[in-house]
Structures are given as C-alpha cells and as structure tokens.
Amino acid sequence: MYLYLSCSGEGDEGLNGKQKKSRRLERKAEKKPWAASVLLALIVAGCVCGELFMTKDPTFMDLANSERAPGGEFLFGTDTLGRDLFSMIWYGGRISLLIGCISTLLSTAIGVVLGALCGFAPKWLDLALMRFVEIFLSVPSLLMIVFLQAVAGEQNVLTIAVVIGATGWCGIAKVVRTEVQRLRRSEFVIASRCMGGGFFHILRWHLFPNLLASILFMVIMNIRNAIAAESTLSFLGLGLPLEIISWGSMLSLAQSAMFTGAWWIVFIPGVFLVATLLCITKIGAYAQDVLTRKERNV
Amino acid sequence: MRFVFYGKRLLSFAASIFILSVLVFCIARLAPGDPLASYYGARVERMSGQEREMAMERLGLNEPLAVQYGKWLERAVQGDFGISYKYKQDVLEVIGARVGNTLLLGGLGFVCLFWLSLLLGIFCAYCAHGLLDRIICTLGTAVSVIPEFWLSLLLIYIFSVTLRLLPGSGAYTLGGGGGFSDRLWHLILPLCAVILGHLWYYAYLVRNRLIEEMRADYVLLARAKGLKRRSVLFGHCLKNVLPTYLGIMAISVPHVLGGTYIVETVFSYPGIGTLAYESARYKDYNLLMVLALLSGIIVIFSSRLGQAIGERFDPRIRSRDRQEPDRG
Numbered sequence: 278m279y280l281y282l283s284c285s286g287e288g289d290e291g292l293n294g295k296q297k298k299s300r301r302l303e304r305k306a307e308k309k310p311w312a313a314s315v316l317l318a319l320i321v322a323g324c325v326c327g328e329l330f331m332t333k334d335p336t337f338m339d340l341a342n343s344e345r346a347p348g349g350e351f352l353f354g355t356d357t358l359g360r361d362l363f364s365m366i367w368y369g370g371r372i373s374l375l376i377g378c379i380s381t382l383l384s385t386a387i388g389v390v391l392g393a394l395c396g397f398a399p400k401w402l403d404l405a406l407m408r409f410v411e412i413f414l415s416v417p418s419l420l421m422i423v424f425l426q427a428v429a430g431e432q433n434v435l436t437i438a439v440v441i442g443a444t445g446w447c448g449i450a451k452v453v454r455t456e457v458q459r460l461r462r463s464e465f466v467i468a469s470r471c472m473g474g475g476f477f478h479i480l481r482w483h484l485f486p487n488l489l490a491s492i493l494f495m496v497i498m499n500i501r502n503a504i505a506a507e508s509t510l511s512f513l514g515l516g517l518p519l520e521i522i523s524w525g526s527m528l529s530l531a532q533s534a535m536f537t538g539a540w541w542i543v544f545i546p547g548v549f550l551v552a553t554l555l556c557i558t559k560i561g562a563y564a565q566d567v568l569t570r571k572e573r574n575v
Numbered sequence: 576m577r578f579v580f581y582g583k584r585l586l587s588f589a590a591s592i593f594i595l596s597v598l599v600f601c602i603a604r605l606a607p608g609d610p611l612a613s614y615y616g617a618r619v620e621r622m623s624g625q626e627r628e629m630a631m632e633r634l635g636l637n638e639p640l641a642v643q644y645g646k647w648l649e650r651a652v653q654g655d656f657g658i659s660y661k662y663k664q665d666v667l668e669v670i671g672a673r674v675g676n677t678l679l680l681g682g683l684g685f686v687c688l689f690w691l692s693l694l695l696g697i698f699c700a701y702c703a704h705g706l707l708d709r710i711i712c713t714l715g716t717a718v719s720v721i722p723e724f725w726l727s728l729l730l731i732y733i734f735s736v737t738l739r740l741l742p743g744s745g746a747y748t749l750g751g752g753g754g755f756s757d758r759l760w761h762l763i764l765p766l767c768a769v770i771l772g773h774l775w776y777y778a779y780l781v782r783n784r785l786i787e788e789m790r791a792d793y794v795l796l797a798r799a800k801g802l803k804r805r806s807v808l809f810g811h812c813l814k815n816v817l818p819t820y821l822g823i824m825a826i827s828v829p830h831v832l833g834g835t836y837i838v839e840t841v842f843s844y845p846g847i848g849t850l851a852y853e854s855a856r857y858k859d860y861n862l863l864m865v866l867a868l869l870s871g872i873i874v875i876f877s878s879r880l881g882q883a884i885g886e887r888f889d890p891r892i893r894s895r896d897r898q899e900p901d902r903g
Contacts, residue, residue: 412595415874416867417833423855424867428602505722512724513840515855528725532841535732543732547725554720562716 313559320553324374327367335360335368335522344539354541357530358519362545369522370549376438376523377504383442384503385496388449389488393480395450396457407454414447422506423515437516441503449495456488490568497561501554508550524550588879595871596651600644603864657861661853666865670847674869676746677846680762681835684769688831689824692774696781701808703786715775723834727768727841734764744843761844768838773831781820788812818888825881829874 323330332352333339343359345351353362395406416424425440426432460466469479504524510516511525519526527546534542622630631637638646650656656666695715699708721729735743742748742761788794789812797807836848843849847866854862 408591409594411878412591412598412871412875415591415595415829415871415878416599417829417836417870417874419833419836420851420867420870423851424599424602424863426855428605501720505720509722509724509837513837513852515852528728531728535728535736540732543728547728551717551721551725554722555717558716558720 310556310559310563313556316552317556317560320370320549320556321374323367324370327364327371331364331367333361333364335364336520337361344534344537344542346539347541347545353545354539356527356542357534357539360522362527362541365522365527366524366546366549369524369527369546370553372434372517372521372523373504373507373525373550374553376434376441376507377500379435379438380442380445380503380507381496381499383439384445384499385449385492387443388446389453389480389485389492391446392450392453393457393476393484395454397461397476403454407451410447410450418444419506419509422510426510426515432516432518434517434521437507437510438503441506441510445499445502445506449492449499452492452495453488456491457484460484460487493568494561494565497557497564501557501561504550504557505554584879584883588875591875592872595875596648596868597644599864599867599871600647601640603860604640604643656865659854659862660859661857661862666861669862670850670865670869673846673850676844677835677839677848679758680765680769680839680844680846681832683762684766684835685828685831687766688770688773688777691770692777693781693820695774695778696785697808697813699778699782700785700789701805703782703789708782712779715779718771719773719775719779721772723768723772723837724841726772727765727838730764730768731842746844746846765838765842765844768842769831769835772834772838773827777820777824777827780823781816784816784819785812788815818885821888822881822885825878825884828877829870832870832874 332350337360339355339359339361341359342351342355343357345355347354347362351361351363353366355361356365391406391410395403398406413421421444422440425443426437429436429440466479466483469483474483507516507523508525508528511523512528512531514529517523517526519529524546528543528550531543531547654667658664659666659669662669695711699711702708718726731743734741741764743764746761747754747757748761785808789808791812793811794807797811798804802810835846836851838844839846839848840852847869851863851866853859854866
C-alpha cells in the first residue's frame with residue numbers, strides 16, 4: 278500500500294476503485310467536442326447558404342403580420358416590424374459571424390505585431406508599451422467600444438468590427454510578448470537575423486508558427502467575445518441599426534416585445550446566439566486542453 | 576526605504592492616470608462633429624459665423640491639442656469638467672447623483688461574486704470529477720457564455736413579467752420615498768444578473784487551480800501522514816491558491832464593472848452605466864470622457880491594490896518580481 282505513494286501515482290496500478298474512476302473521467306473530459314463542432318458547423322452552414330431554405334425575404338416588413346406567434350406560415354414567428362424571424366436568423370447570423378471573424382483577424386494582427394515588438398524592444402520601450410496596455414485595459418472594454426463607436430460616428434458592419442477588434446488585442450499581445458522573449462534568443466531567430474531577415478520576415482516565418490499554439494485559445498475566445506460584444510452593442514442600440522439584421526439588432530426589439538408577451542422575439546435569436554457562443558467556447562476549451570497537455574509532456 | 580517604496584507606487588499610479596486622461600481626451604477631441612455642440616447643444620445651429628468664432632476662441636478650441644489638453648487639465652484639477660450637453664448641468668453633479676447606486680450594485684456584486692465563486696470552486700474541487708461536479712461544470716459553462724444583457728432579459732421575463740415576483744426596473748419604487756428594504760428589493764434581480772454572468776468563470780478557475788495543487792507532492796506527504804482530504808484542501812492547498820485568486824479578482828474589476836454597466840442599462844437602474852449609455856447615444860462627450868476616466872481610475876486603483884495584497888500574502892510574488900529584470 279505504501280509502495281504507490283512513493284512512485285507518485287503516475288500509473289493506474291495501486292489506485293482504489295474510486296480513484297480509478299476519477300482518472301478515467303479526467304481523460305474523458307478531454308475528448309473531442311463533437312457535438313459542439315457539429316452544431317456550430319450546422320449553424321455556420323445555415324447562415325452561409327441560408328438563401329436555399331429561407332421562406333421569406335428577411336428584410337421585408339409585413340406590418341399586417343407583426344408579432345405573429347411561431348408556427349404555420351412563420352416558423353419562428355414574426356417580430357414587431359412584421360419580419361419573419363426564421364429567415365432573419367440565418368440572414369442575421371451571417372453578419373454576426375462576419376463581425377466576429379473580421380474583428381478577431383484585426384485584434385490578432387495588432388496583438389501579434391505589438392506583442393512581438395514588445396518582446397524584441399529594449400527594456401524601457403517594453404516597459405512603456407506594457408504600461409500602455411495596462412492603461413488601455415483599465416477602461417472596461419465595453420465602455421471603450423462605446424466611446425470609440427461614438428467617435429467613429431457612422432454605424433455599419435465594418436466600423437463595428439474594427440472598433441471591437443481595436444479593443445480586443447491586449448490579452449494576445451501579453452502572451453505573444455512573453456513567448457517572443459523566450460524565443461528571440463533561439464538559434465533559428467539569430468540565424469535569420471544574421472542573414473538579414475527583417476522584423477516582419479522573422480515574425481511571419483519563424484515566430485508565428487511557434488506562437489500559434491499559445492495564442493490559438495485566445496484567438497478562438499476572441500471570436501466569441503466579438504460576437505457577444507456586437508450583440509450587446511446592437512441590443513443597446515449603439516451598434517448596428519435596426520435595418521442591418523444581426524442577432525444583436527434582432528434582440529434590440531426584445532425589451533419592448535417582452536411586455537406584449539411576444540416571448541419568441543426574446544428567446545429565438547438569444548438561443549441561437551448562446552448556442553453559437555457555447556459551441557465556440559467548448560472548441561476553445563478543447564484546444565487549450567490539448568495544447569497545455571502537450572506542454573506538460575515536454 | 577519604506578517611504579521610497581510607497582512613493583514610487585504612488586508616482587506610478589499618478590502617471591498611469593495622467594496617460595489615461597491624455598488618451599481619453601484625445602479620443603474625445605478627435606470625434607467627428609462640432610465640438611461646440613458639446614458645450615452649446617442645439618443652439619450652435621443658430622449661431623452666426625462671428626459668434627462661432629468668438630465661442631471657439633473663448634473655449635480655446637482653435638488652439639493645438641496639447642494646449643487644449645493643458646487648459647482642460649487645469650480646469651479639471653479644480654473640479655470643473657465642463658457641462659453635460661444632455662443634462663445642462665455640471666458633469667460632476669450629474670455623476671455624483673448616480674455614482675452611489677453603481678457603487679452599491681457593483682460593490683455588493685463584487686463581494687458576493689468573490690465569496691460565492693470561491694466557495695463554489697472549493698466545492699467543485701472537493702468532489703472533483705464526481706457526478707455533482709460534472710453537473711455543475713456543464714451548467715456553469717452554459718450560464719457563463721450567456722451575454723449579460725440576455726441574462727438580464729431572461730431574469731426580467733421570468734421573475735418580473737411572468738411571475739410578477741420582483742421589480743424589473745429602477746432602483747426604488749417611484750414616489751415611494753426609497754427606503755432601505757425597497758432598494759434592496761429592487762437590487763435583487765440586477766445583482767443576480769451581475770453575479771451569474773461572472774460566477775462560473777472565477778469558480779472554474781479556483782476549481783482548476785485547486786485540483787492542480789492537489790497533485791503536488793506535499794499533498795501526498797500530508798495524506799501519507801494521515802491527514803484527511805478535507806483538511807489538506809483547506810489547510811494547505813487553499814492557502815497556496817488564495818494569493819493567485821486575490822490577484823485575479825483584482826484584475827477582474829473592469830469585467831465586473833463593465834458587466835454592471837450593461838445590467839444597469841437593461842434594468843434602467845439609475846447608475847453610471849445607464850449614464851454612459853445615454854451619453855453615448857446623445858453624443859455627450861464631456862460626460863462620456865469623465866465616465867471613462869472615472870472607471871479607469873477605479874480599475875487602476877483596484878489592480879494596484881490587488882498587487883499589493885498579493886505581495887503581502889505571498890512572498891513568492893515579490894521574489895518573482897525581483898528576479899524578473901535578468902530576463903533574456
């Protein structure tokens with residue numbers, strides 16, 4: 278019995294039944310997120326080729342049929358302006374997902390470049406830049422987005438995506454900085470510099486492949502956060518206007534609809550939104566699981 | 576030595592706030608639209624060209640940005656942040672009337688969040704990988720991805736509209752005077768929304784850290800000496816995890832504050848969040864600027880506080896900081 282204590286419990290032998298079960302569950306927790314992937318794929322596919330099965334024109338305001346309950350002609354019911362929710366879900370999801378992707382691309386680009394700059398920079402510049410990041414982070418990100426959005430003036434898909442992307446890069450920058458500081462003394466980077474490789478060349482061909490693993494989780498989470506931020510902004514009326522359909526702007530009608538008993542306007546876009554966010558989270562958690570496990574084995 | 580230490584801390588705090596104010600000021604001034612509008616509102620359109628010139632001159636809007644900032648800072652130090660365009664009132668007065676409500680909601684939410692997520696995390700770590708733990712994990716992940724505004728909508732729909740149990744908006748019954756119990760009654764739903772929106776994120780963190788800590792060798796030794804699992808968890812592991820948790824909770828202040836702002840807006844709770852939302856809608860830059868600044872100061876202060884607390888409790892953080900300079 279004392280023997281297994283000394284071998285610090287690496288194998289399963291010597292564990293009692295309950296411990297064995299917990300080990301098995303631990304492994305099970307890292308299994309591939311099939312359900313989440315399939316669901317997300319379905320939602321994305323539905324949004325991309327929504328035209329194939331949309332029953333109505335999502336932008337058409339059929340005021341005679343406003344706030345119809347789900348069923349019959351209108352599968353998910355209609356909203357306060359008489360638009361068909363079923364068609365709007367697929368049409369609007371496209372915008373929501375697009376904003377998530379554009380702003381993530383932007384925030385990843387800014388985060389990687391700034392983080393690498395910090396990693397390569399002399400100590401004083403690095404310190405100054407990191408302090409700047411700290412200050413930038415100190416304003417709650419939504420307030421910062423609202424602020425920038427107010428400044429940007431015009432509200433369309435691109436400005437929203439850019440504003441959300443411009444506020445989401447700090448976490449990635451921090452991780453990239455630490456990684457670059459670790460990597461910049463490695464032989465392959467020094468060799469590349471000796472052969473005259475510039476900052477962006479080294480970043481693209483030597484550092485980025487090494488960075489990918491450590492920032493993948495954050496990039497996936499950034500997509501999620503961007504979609505959530507867009508929906509929050511549009512819900513508040515600070516993001517996309519009502520005419521540009523996204524899950525968020527569909528929900529901006531929810532607050533008033535709630536009091537007329539039109540629960541479908543509150544629930545249906547919200548369920549799609551939350552399901553998408555949940556799937557992305559599951560996939561992100563799996564990515565992190567796999568990557569940290571690899572790190573532990575080295 | 577001690578004095579120098581605290582002096583340095585204070586100086587870096589002041590420097591951070593100074594840079595924050597520069598940042599916020601520049602963003603606000605770069606905004607498109609007529610800067611005069613934020614001072615005179617709709618009257619700008621009726622001004623003649625000469626009047627405009629004079630007003631620009633008097634407010635110093637013709638001068639370079641740096642000079643403008645200097646003047647703004649000079650007035651700001653004296654407590655004059657300008658006039659809110661929407662409320663036609665001194666900015667500080669507008670904020671002062673509402674900051675208490677936000678501090679109540681945010682502060683109470685933060686304290687509850689702190690304890691609840693700690694307790695939930697410990698509980699999950701204690702029965703790690705058991706049935707209860709798995710149920711809580713699944714449920715927690717699902718709840719934690721729900722955006723705050725939708726969570727608030729759900730709470731209002733269920734408890735206020737359908738069940739008619741709790742009030743769904745405001746901070747007190749209108750015309751009711753606003754006694755303590757009345758305020759608390761109105762606080763329940765927003766508080767739930769703030770807590771539920773963040774609870775699992777931090778509880779999960781505590782859970783994972785504790786489980787990781789339970790794999791350390793000293794736990795094995797303590798168990799071998801005959802200590803119970805529970806007493807090792809509370810007596811040894813928790814102590815090692817707490818400083819990290821404190822640090823993370825201190826960094827979490829902007830998230831919780833941001834969450835509070837959204838929840839406030841959905842519940843039309845008269846706090847800073849609702850104010851920020853209104854000022855963004857009506858392009859009230861003076862107000863928005865001060866709100867961003869105020870939030871920033873609260874956040875910077877709490878993050879520094881968290882750092883200090885962490886160092887006090889955990890000497891490892893201090894030594895880690897001292898070792899850092901010889902990197903690379």
